[in-house]
Amino acid sequence: MACIAVMAAVAQEKADIEVSYNYRHFHRTGKEQNHQLVLLANMTESKFYSPETEYIDSLEYTPEGKEIYNQMKMAAFASGNIGSVPSRKIPMYILKSKKKGETEVYDGNVAMMFYYSEPYELQNWEIVDSAKTILGYECVMATCDYRGREWSAWFTTDIPVQDGPWKLSGLPGLILEASESTGQHHFTATGIQATQREMTPVLGEDHYEKTDRISMLKALRKFEENPETGLGVALGVKIAKNNDVEIDKRLDFLETDYR
Numbered sequence: 001m002a003c004i005a006v007m008a009a010v011a012q013e014k015a016d017i018e019v020s021y022n023y024r025h026f027h028r029t030g031k032e033q034n035h036q037l038v039l040l041a042n043m044t045e046s047k048f049y050s051p052e053t054e055y056i057d058s059l060e061y062t063p064e065g066k067e068i069y070n071q072m073k074m075a076a077f078a079s080g081n082i083g084s085v086p087s088r089k090i091p092m093y094i095l096k097s098k099k100k101g102e103t104e105v106y107d108g109n110v111a112m113m114f115y116y117s118e119p120y121e122l123q124n125w126e127i128v129d130s131a132k133t134i135l136g137y138e139c140v141m142a143t144c145d146y147r148g149r150e151w152s153a154w155f156t157t158d159i160p161v162q163d164g165p166w167k168l169s170g171l172p173g174l175i176l177e178a179s180e181s182t183g184q185h186h187f188t189a190t191g192i193q194a195t196q197r198e199m200t201p202v203l204g205e206d207h208y209e210k211t212d213r214i215s216m217l218k219a220l221r222k223f224e225e226n227p228e229t230g231l232g233v234a235l236g237v238k239i240a241k242n243n244d245v246e247i248d249k250r251l252d253f254l255e256t257d258y259r
Helices: 002-010 051-060 063-079 213-225 227-235
Strands: 017-026 032-041 045-049 093-097 102-108 113-119 126-134 137-146 149-156 174-180 186-194
Touching (some): 017 174, 051 063, 102 213, 113 213, 126 149, 137 174
Antiparallel strands (some): 017 032, 017 186, 093 102, 102 113, 126 137, 137 149, 149 174, 174 186
């Protein structure tokens, strides 16, 4: 609880809405994965993130929190239930600011954590004559090409917040569903509520290496293609390559224009 209090103390912006999304994508081995992510947004600012990742960051922000997290891990090891320990399965934060004209991105994997900023950018959407209902809201379809992928999104003008999951934004209403044409990435809203939650800053920024978008994606792709080497370098040990694990090289990140 002390960790959360620290986060609230440094926060400034408050959200008007809180949207929960299921993010469906695929592990490099081809296994489907589903993760729960949250969008906090008002008319000018937003924060898209994994609550589990933020919980870990809040623990590791203080010595007391680190001790709690270490005790959780030791208890899980002792019980043989290491999967019960919270982990940074999706170590992503996307902070969009119309006021600053900037998008801040924190992302990475178990071995490398990165940070970069870029100009706030709206996608060039084309609205399509198609509609469906999501969570009781009438939604309209729009499409765009964005950084190597063809996106389709469903948005509702009933909620005039021009935002959505990940970096997607700029439509005349909230994006409740978005998918790209290969089926590798799909965001679906699972809940919406009004809120006055603060959009707290990312804790532990010293854990993130400052870089640029293309360099980050190239580094993460190199890791995906040879994770044993990447983990070995991070841990300072030699890890033998598991030749029984096949990597599906057709799978790629949300942005593919780095290749």
